[in-house]
Amino acid sequence: MEFFLISLLNGVSYGLLLFMLASGLTLIFSMMGVLNFAHASFYMIGAYVAYQISTWIGYWPALVLAPLVVGLLGALVEKYGLRRVHKWGHVPELLFTFGLSYIIVELVQIIWGRAAVPYQVPAELQGPLFTLFSTSFPKYRGFMMLVAVLMLLAIWLMLTRTRIGLVIQASLTHPETVEALGHNVPRVFMLTFAGGTALAGLAGVIGGNAFVTEPSMAALLGSIIFVVTVVGGMGSLAGAFLASLLIGVMQTFAIAVDYSGLKLAEDLGIAVSPEMPFHSVLSLTVSQVAPILPYLLLVLILIFRPKGLMGTREG
């Protein structure tokens, strides 16, 4: 019970972090049709910029300023890079962001070096939030969940309750009509891209010190959030939310479970000798398999439900 609750809480907080990234990616994809390959790179920039600002003026200003810096960078990338490539179609756009992810990793290494930087959780948020039975749940995890939920609420309110949100939603489906009504659709695109990257930056600010801030952090998370968007259904925010939680919880549980096919066979009373075929497959524990579980889920979803959990169209 104790293990279950703590793992569930950890899984949900990790899943919410994934959703902060996946929501920006989904927003950008459904709006511009661009799969932003460099999305996790903006997450990394967010973490590094927050680290830099927190060494100068502290963590709390960094929490506000770093996403703004990342959003500004995103706007510049959209205006001077993506928009120029847009006329050649979606594949060059995807390749542009792919090349960008190469450059960003190298730039980060030029500025901050190849080793991890000491980006710390602020003193106010250190220590346990509460203790369940005998395991304590850290305060910072709770803070992560709070920020993610607040952000989720803010996006939802902005998209459905404000004028800007309505224009964005309309530009998703009917860009020509929106343009005819006198709105500047390219600027809406730029703002969406900036907003999406700012969300990634915010995720970096709160994820960078919860995990490790290092040049490989983008590559580690990048492919997982692509899995999230495909499993949830391309372009569906609700699907991305569901898939983020699902994958977050699944991975957290899997890492903690030390159970293998060998043990299963023993429990069932089947004798397994090391000479048997597939012995190495059977001897793998669930925690060892954990890294490939999201990808297995991806393959299974594609076979049995090609449009994703909440998707409405097949790509």
Place this chain on the structure above:
Amino acid sequence: MAHPPITAPRSVRFAPINVGRWFVWGATALLFLVLPLVFRSGFAITLLSQMGILIVFALSYNMIFGQGGMLSFGHAVYSGLGAFFAIHAMNWVGAGTLWLPISLIPLVGGLFGAVFGVLFGYVTTKKAGTPFAMITLGIGEMVFAASLMFPGFFGGEGGISSDRVVGEPFLGITYGPAIQVYYLIAVWCFVSMIAMFAFSHTPLGRISNAVRDNPERAEFVGYNTQRVRYLVLIVSAFFAGISGGLAAINFEIVTAENVSALRSGAVLLAAFIGGAMFFFGPVIGSVIFVLFAVALSEWTRAWQFYLGVFFVLMVMYAPGGVASLILMNLRVAQYRLFGRLRDPYVGVLLTGAVLLLGIILVVEMSYHLTLNFAAGSRTTLFGFPMDGADPAFWALAFGTLIAGALSFEAMRRNFAREWGAVQEEIEDRIRREQRA
């Protein structure tokens, strides 16, 4: 009752010898033969061998990317798994449990590449476009993670190593010296190039172009686009496996890096930089990529930065790759308009060189400062001593950069105007010729 004799319907075909094509392939074969005699150093042979391996890989990638319109981020899966089976086959040959000449080892790689193409392709080719790209990325990550999970077959972090000098020497060929391996790679590369070129002219190769350009119409004509993608992917995985087998022979070691996203990205870069819309584009791209990754990395640790910037610039300004740049300039020369472009070209190239120098100075000094700090702030660039701690050097570097950027921008506009005018005139002439 006696059947009338069955006669095959005869059609008369006029097929003259295509002189140009024979000439191009003959010249390619000659080039393969002569290059190691011109560049004799050990390093040059290494470069040439790696180019040959990457050419096969990039051409196989371009079968699905350029010819079939499928952007894949996980093509290294097929070459890497092929390489793993090839190196195990080499070990079995060495142990005497399997009889196979080393020259045919790439075939093992190819067969297993195709087997995994059948397996994974079934899932990936259900989709096209952006979802296909993401699924291939997922499959690639899955195989990479799995390769670290089974140390028995994949050798864990250290990989599997082997020895290519096994069995009886055949006509004195032992594959001990690098030059013999180069010629083995050259033969396989040449044969694979011809086979892939021939494939692009088969009905399947042609219909894959149609599926790339307009899947709806291809379906209406009666083709199952999913099956076309699947079949093309299997053929492509076969050739990717061959390049994996060649890599196994050349390096005598295969690690998890061979199936990694890094390698999948490399082949994408090579194919795109060369020019995905032309058959010979990836060949040029492979040569450029190996020059970056193997030769440039000898001089600077920032080679990935330069490669990334080069790639992004190609995507933004020349999406047809180097091949399209060459063909466009050849067309200008053909219409005898090159004279008008000469001065703009000189201006762009000169100011571009200044800009490049500025970028290199800034990047190299920053790299040296952050990554090589223990060695002190002094370094040498192009034979000149530089000091990253001295503001005067930074002023010089940024001065060069800014001067280069400003003058280049002016020259670029001038060039773009003249280039546009020349292209317009050429198109105008083509239209007039057609009317005449």
